[in-house]
Amino acid sequence: xxxxxxxxxxxxxxxxxxxxxxxxxxxxxxxxxxxxxxxxxxxxxxxxxxxxxxxxxxxxxxxxxxxxxxxxxxxxxxxxxxxxxxxxxxxxxxxxxxxxxxxxxxxxxxxxx
Numbered sequence: 001x002x003x004x005x006x007x008x009x010x011x012x013x014x015x016x017x018x019x020x021x022x023x024x025x026x027x028x029x030x031x032x033x034x035x036x037x038x039x040x041x042x043x044x045x046x047x048x049x050x051x052x053x054x055x056x057x058x059x060x061x062x063x064x065x066x067x068x069x070x071x072x073x074x075x076x077x078x079x080x081x082x083x084x085x086x087x088x089x090x091x092x093x094x095x096x097x098x099x100x101x102x103x104x105x106x107x108x109x110x111x112x113x
Contacts, residue, residue, distance in 0.1 A: 001026060001100065003093040008063045009112050011093070024096060024107040025052060033108060041069045043076060049106050056083045056099055060092030060109030067110040 001024055004012040011018050013029050021033040035045040041059065049057060057077055061067040069086045077084045085095060089109050096107040 054106040058107040060089030062110040066113040
């Protein structure tokens with residue numbers, strides 16, 4: 001998977017455009033990713049990611065960084081042996097493309113605020 005572009009509210013992955021939040025796995029994209037509480041990340045929001053056992057999980061917090069990842073959630077993810085990177089979505093896209101060439105990376109990206 002390769003992220004070709006990102007702008008507020010829109011991401012293009014492998015020539016397909018998405019306008020909803022996404023989870024990008026090494027072999028597929030899950031569109032319409034919605035969280036239990038909009039701008040707060042909870043265990044339930046990432047359970048399928050944890051089950052996929054990525055080496056690295058990149059959380060794209062949105063264009064302005066509104067999606068919040070608590071210390072409790074950070075500790076939970078890291079306790080599963082997953083390296084966590086929490087950055088604004090533009091940087092998340094760059095990191096995903098860079099790191100996924102030789103590691104199992106999943107990116108969960110909030111596309112708007």
